[in-house]
Amino acid sequence: MSKDIKIKKGLNIRLKGEADKTISNAPRSRTFSIRPSDFHLITPKMVIKEGAKLQAGDTIFYSKANERIKFASPVSGTLTKIERGAKRVITELVIEAEPQDSYKDFGVADPANMQPEAIKEHLLTAGCWPFIKQRPYHVIADPDSTPKAIFISGYATAPLAADYDFTLRGKEKQLQAALTALSKLTEGKVHVSVGKTGVSPFEGLKDITIHKVSGPHPAGNVGVQIAKIDPVNKGETVWTVNAQDLVIIGELLTTGKFNAERVIALVGSSVKTAKYYTTRIGAEVATFVYDSGLVEENVRVISGDVLTGKQISVKGNLGYYNDTVTVIPEGDDYEFFGWNKPVFDKISTSRALTFSWLFPNKKYELDTNTNGEHRAFVVTGNYEEVFPMDIYPLQILKACMVEDLDAMEALGMYEVAPEDFALTEFICVSKQPHQEIIRKGLDLMYKEIG
Incomplete structure (x- = not known):
């Protein structure tokens, strides 16, 4: 049924660089990385030390709030580095992988x-x-x-x-x-x-x-x-x-094996051959990005899609939950009078000097330029055009910004996640960080209401 x-x-954002329906095995990554920041609101408690030998599936750390929630190694190898940031918060765990994986049997x-x-x-x-x-x-x-x-x-x-x-x-x-x-x-x-x-x-x-x-x-x-x-x-x-x-x-x-194998779509207009690769969680993205080849050097590598992914370096590692790696041109140049001339090569929901609505099936080569700077919210009514949930997006964003818990509850905060506001952030003429605002609002509710 x-x-x-x-x-x-x-809004469909049609970009150049879609992956061909072919799968290759990515070269074996020398190191694998796990970032505790991928697990929101989790405080890691280590169960092993630097230099410890691991099998794929061995527990590396558990949640301080709930010891039952454990996090396993995606490969067999040696834990070579525990990176720490401010207040000794663990930011990254680096595993030097063995040539072949051995698995813990569950x-x-x-x-x-x-x-x-x-x-x-x-x-x-x-x-x-x-x-x-x-x-x-x-x-x-x-x-x-x-x-x-x-x-x-x-x-x-x-x-x-x-x-x-x-x-x-x-x-x-x-x-x-x-x-x-x-x-x-x-x-x-x-x-x-x-x-x-x-x-x-x-x-x-x-x-x-x-x-x-x-x-x-x-x-x-x-x-x-x-x-x-x-x-x-x-x-x-x-x-x-x-x-x-x-x-x-x-x-x-x-x-009985924890097999962290994952099929990754390497996509974007800045890669020579966009296709699928078989790799593992936490692998170095360079193993398949360089295998495919880059069209240019000045690029933005994103672990995830262009709307919700995180920027990493070419030598960075795949995020724990990501199955896409996007490579697009870096938007560090500016157009002279870009705000005051007809636009044919960008996507916009507005019809003021923009013409993407005339070509709904056209594919674009977009960069990371935000085409504007952060400013106060402007009430345009555009958010509702791309937001299919029965929620008032502008009102719930403002309720999060002023930390009005009653309004957040009444407006439907229990239903949403940051990714649901990725499109409203994309079309926002005020350049407000919608996903960050929603994430902070959810964290506040979790802390105050539970």
């Missing part, structure tokens, strides 16, 4: 014959629990809670995002094991959203409810799908899991 979701509000498990608590304990022990996030607050899920439903988006609409129909092909066994396990952790349903066109690996799998989605970005955002299927109200919790993370969970259940 499926239920269609049709999104009308939004034992094969059949989720169909397991109790919910046994499944939870298995995922927690092996370090797979961080793949499960919760709303409200968009943080790692509390293992002591029970969600009313679990949501997975198998349909990506972000600019140049990895195509799940392609990256998950042939992984049906692992997907089914993970979905069966997750179905036992909720009193409700496991909702999986797929594209209306195309053939998804999720179709035909058991223990899930399929929803076919169509429409412009952010139709593929799990937050939009939650809002259309089963919105989050005060006192309720839902869990979300990224589609590729299901494969790692399923691999654990079917083989």
Whole structure:
């Protein structure tokens, strides 16, 4: 049984540099990195010291707030460096990898014959629990809670995002094991959203409810799908899991190994050959960026998509949750009278001296220039044009800025995550950091309300 979701509000940002449907094995990364900042509101407590030998799956650290939530090594090797910042906060863990991985054996498990608590304990022990996030607050899920439903988006609409129909092909066994396990952790349903066109690996799998989605970005955002299927109200919790993370969970259940393998889409107008690479969580992006080749030297490398990803150096490492690496030109030049002439080579929702609306299928080569500077909020009504959730985006942003908890609750803060405001940030004429504002608002609610 499926239920269609049709999104009308939004904006497709069509960029040059889409990945070809070919997969290559990325060269083995010499070092792998884990950044605790990828796990929001987690304070790490180390269980090993520098120089310790590791197998793939060995616990490196756990959450100070909940010792059951463990974080595992993606490879076998030696922990060579623990980077610390201000107040000795751990900023990065560097692992020098061995040529071949050896795996810690957690034992094969059949989720169909397991109790919910046994499944939870298995995922927690092996370090797979961080793949499960919760709303409200968009943080790692509390293992002591029970969600009313679990949501997975198998349909990506972000600019140049990895195509799940392609990256998950042939992984049906692992997907089914993970979905069966997750179905036992909720009193409700496991909702999986797929594209209306195309053939998804999720179709035909058991223990899930399929929803076919169509429409412009952010139709593929799990937050939009939650809002259309089963919105989050005060006192309720839902869990979300990224589609590729299901494969790692399923691999654990079917083989007993924590296999942090991931298929990455290397995309963007600044790479010579945009295609897919098989690598691992935390790998050096240079291993596949240089394998593909760069069109120019002055580039911005982003771990993630252009709307929600984080800037890293060419010698940086892949983020824990990312399955896309985007390389685009650096926008460090300025146009003379750029604000006062017709614009043909940029995307805009406005029709004032801009013409992208005349060419809806045209692909653009955009750089990182913000085309303006930070200024006070201007009420234009544009946010609502690209925001499909039943929420007032400008009002909720202002409530977060003034830290009005009552207004934030009333306006629907329990439903949102920073990524839901990526498009409003993109079109904002005031150049306000919408995602940062929402993240700070969610952190305040988590601290004050819990």
